[in-house]
Amino acid sequence: MAEAKRLLLAEERLHLIQTLNALPKDQFDQLVFALQPPSGNIPSNAASQGTRSTALLQWVESPIGPGLADLEAVLASLVDSQSPVAEQSPAQLQTVEALLTIIQTLSQNQVPKYDLRGAQFVGGFAETVQGNQTGGTFNNYSISATGSEKQSTCKASELAQQVDVWFRASGYGRESYVSIEGKYCEWIITIPGLRSYNRVLVRCVAGEAGMADFRDLESTVERLRPHEGWLISNRRISTAVIELLHEYRGSQKLYCYTLDEVIDQNANFEIYMTKLEDEILQKGIDKYYIPLGCSKDEIDPKTQQKIGISHYGEYEGWIEGYVDRWLADPSKEHLSIQGEFGTGKTWFALHYAWQALQKYRKAKERGLERPRLPIVIPLRDYSKVMSVEALFSEFFFRTHEISLPSYSAFEQLNRMGKLLLIFDGFDEMAARVNPEVMINNFWELAKVIVPGAKAILTCRTEHFPDAINGRRLLSAEIKVSTANLTGEAPQFEVLELEKFNKNQVRELLLKRQAQPAVIQTIMDDPQLLDLACRPVMVDLILEALPEIETDKSVNMSQIYLYAVTHKMKRDISSHRTFYLFGR
Structure with missing residues (x-):
C-alpha cells in the first residue's frame, strides 16, 4: 500500500466527527444502509448518533472497511439525491458542505483501501472481497461463489473484522499497512508501552493455523521488522505449530492464538467466575436446587389477548430446557422470567449461570468454541448508580476487579455475542410500582441490550399489575418519558415460573x-x-x-x-x- 501523504490533523478528525454527529438522522441512517457495515459493527438506533458515528468511522478505516474514498462517494450520492438546495435550511447546507470538504481532504491524503466502483455487494463487504491489497486489484464475488480460495477469503475476512474491532476497543492503534491475499488478512497494530509502542504484525487465517501459515508469517516478519508477529485462527491450531512454539519459547517473536485467546489477553474474568462459583456453593444451590416448571401465555398480536398457555415441565426439560433452546435461537427476542414472591427466580438465575459457567470452563479447557459467559447482575446491589454505564463500571472494575481495558471493551464483547446478561430483580429497582419509574428503568437497561446480545430479566409478577401494559413495556411499545429514544429496541418474551407441585x-x-x-x-x-x-x-x-x-x-x-x-x-x-x- 502506498504511504499516506500526511497524517490527519487532530482538528480535522474533530471536525469530521462533529459534522457526522450533526447529520439529520434519516440521512445518517441512509449513509449506514448504503455502506452496508456487517452486523454488530454499528450500534442500533437506540444508541446516540455520536456513538454510532464513532463506530462507523472505525469500521470504515478498519482493514476490512471500505475506506474514506467510498464514504465520500456514498455521501456525495446521498446529498445529490436529497431535496433541491433551495429547500434545505442553511444549517443543513453548512453541515453537508463541511462534511464533504473534510472527507474530500481525507480521501486526497489517503489512498483508498479498496476499489469498489461498480461492485455488486452480496451479504456485506467482509463476505465478498478477494484479492491482494498491496498492489493488486480486488474482485467481487457473491456469497454463493464456489472455490476454496473464495470461500477461505470470506472466512478470513470475517475473523479479521472481529479481531480488528476488538483491538480498537482495547485501545490499540493501527498502521496504514494492510494486506489481503487469497487465504489471509494481515495488518500492523501498535500497542502502547511504558515509553513507546510495540508494533505487531497480525495475520488472520481461515480454518486451522498450520505450518505453512506459520512459516509465511515468519518470512513477512523478517521483511517488515515489527516487534512481534501474531498468527490468529478462529479456533484451531495444528500440533506441529504448537510444538514449534515450545521450541522457540524464551526467544520467540512469533505467537499463535485463537480468537478467544486473543480476547483473553485483555479480558480476564477469572476473579468474577470464582466469586460466582463461591456464592453458588455457599448458598447450597449446587445441592438443593430443584428444577422449576414454567408457562408462557400465547398472545394474539392484534388484540393482545391471551389465546392459550404453553407449559414446560419435566418432559420439556423444565425451564432450563426452554432457556437452552432460546439461547441457541438467533431470534432477537430476550427473556423476562417472572414469578410470585419466593418461587425461585434468583436461585434459577444463579443455577443457570452455574451450569453455563461449567460449560464455558470445559470448552476453554478443550479448545472448543466457548459458549456465552454468564454475567449475573443483582440489581439490588447497586443502589447508588446513576446510569447503566455506571452500574457496569461498578460491577466490572470495583466489585469483581475484572480486567478489561475500558467500558467500550465490554460493549464490544456484548456485540460479539460473548456474554449472557442476567439481570436479577427488576422489581427491586424501585420502592413502589411507579409506572414512570418502571418505564425509565427498562429503557436504561435497554441501552446495553444491543444486536448480538442475549439478556434475561427476572422480576416479580406483581411488579406488572396490568398484564397488557406489562407486555407492552417488555415489547418496547411504551417509550421512556425522560429521553428521546428511537430505533430498534429490545423485545422480551415472558415466562412465568410455576410453584412447586407435591413431588417437588x-x-x-x-x-x-x-x-x-x-x-x-x-x-x-x-x-x-x-x-x-x-x-x-x-x-x-x-x-x-x-x-x-x-x-x-x-x-x-x-x-x-x-x-x-x-x-x-x-x-x-x-x-x-x-x-x-x-x-
Whole structure:
C-alpha cells in the first residue's frame, strides 16, 4: 500500500466527527444502509448518533472497511439525491458542505483501501472481497461463489473484522499497512508501552493455523521488522505449530492464538467466575436446587389477548430446557422470567449461570468454541448508580476487579455475542410500582441490550399489575418519558415460573434432610403445603416447626409471623434495598 501523504490533523478528525454527529438522522441512517457495515459493527438506533458515528468511522478505516474514498462517494450520492438546495435550511447546507470538504481532504491524503466502483455487494463487504491489497486489484464475488480460495477469503475476512474491532476497543492503534491475499488478512497494530509502542504484525487465517501459515508469517516478519508477529485462527491450531512454539519459547517473536485467546489477553474474568462459583456453593444451590416448571401465555398480536398457555415441565426439560433452546435461537427476542414472591427466580438465575459457567470452563479447557459467559447482575446491589454505564463500571472494575481495558471493551464483547446478561430483580429497582419509574428503568437497561446480545430479566409478577401494559413495556411499545429514544429496541418474551407441585416439595424436603414425620405433616396440611410450594419458604417452615416432631398442633398464624419476620431480617442483613436509576 502506498504511504499516506500526511497524517490527519487532530482538528480535522474533530471536525469530521462533529459534522457526522450533526447529520439529520434519516440521512445518517441512509449513509449506514448504503455502506452496508456487517452486523454488530454499528450500534442500533437506540444508541446516540455520536456513538454510532464513532463506530462507523472505525469500521470504515478498519482493514476490512471500505475506506474514506467510498464514504465520500456514498455521501456525495446521498446529498445529490436529497431535496433541491433551495429547500434545505442553511444549517443543513453548512453541515453537508463541511462534511464533504473534510472527507474530500481525507480521501486526497489517503489512498483508498479498496476499489469498489461498480461492485455488486452480496451479504456485506467482509463476505465478498478477494484479492491482494498491496498492489493488486480486488474482485467481487457473491456469497454463493464456489472455490476454496473464495470461500477461505470470506472466512478470513470475517475473523479479521472481529479481531480488528476488538483491538480498537482495547485501545490499540493501527498502521496504514494492510494486506489481503487469497487465504489471509494481515495488518500492523501498535500497542502502547511504558515509553513507546510495540508494533505487531497480525495475520488472520481461515480454518486451522498450520505450518505453512506459520512459516509465511515468519518470512513477512523478517521483511517488515515489527516487534512481534501474531498468527490468529478462529479456533484451531495444528500440533506441529504448537510444538514449534515450545521450541522457540524464551526467544520467540512469533505467537499463535485463537480468537478467544486473543480476547483473553485483555479480558480476564477469572476473579468474577470464582466469586460466582463461591456464592453458588455457599448458598447450597449446587445441592438443593430443584428444577422449576414454567408457562408462557400465547398472545394474539392484534388484540393482545391471551389465546392459550404453553407449559414446560419435566418432559420439556423444565425451564432450563426452554432457556437452552432460546439461547441457541438467533431470534432477537430476550427473556423476562417472572414469578410470585419466593418461587425461585434468583436461585434459577444463579443455577443457570452455574451450569453455563461449567460449560464455558470445559470448552476453554478443550479448545472448543466457548459458549456465552454468564454475567449475573443483582440489581439490588447497586443502589447508588446513576446510569447503566455506571452500574457496569461498578460491577466490572470495583466489585469483581475484572480486567478489561475500558467500558467500550465490554460493549464490544456484548456485540460479539460473548456474554449472557442476567439481570436479577427488576422489581427491586424501585420502592413502589411507579409506572414512570418502571418505564425509565427498562429503557436504561435497554441501552446495553444491543444486536448480538442475549439478556434475561427476572422480576416479580406483581411488579406488572396490568398484564397488557406489562407486555407492552417488555415489547418496547411504551417509550421512556425522560429521553428521546428511537430505533430498534429490545423485545422480551415472558415466562412465568410455576410453584412447586407435591413431588417437588417432597424432593426438596428430602434434600433438606427433614424428618419423615415433619415431611408427612407438611404434605397432609393444605395450608402448610401451599406455603411450601414457594421454595424460599421451606427453610422457614422447617425452622418454625420444631414442635412438629413432638406431634403438637400447627399454629399457622405463628408460622406466617415467624416466616415474614425472619425474611425481613434476612433482607436487611443482605442489604436488599430499593433504588432507581437517575434518582
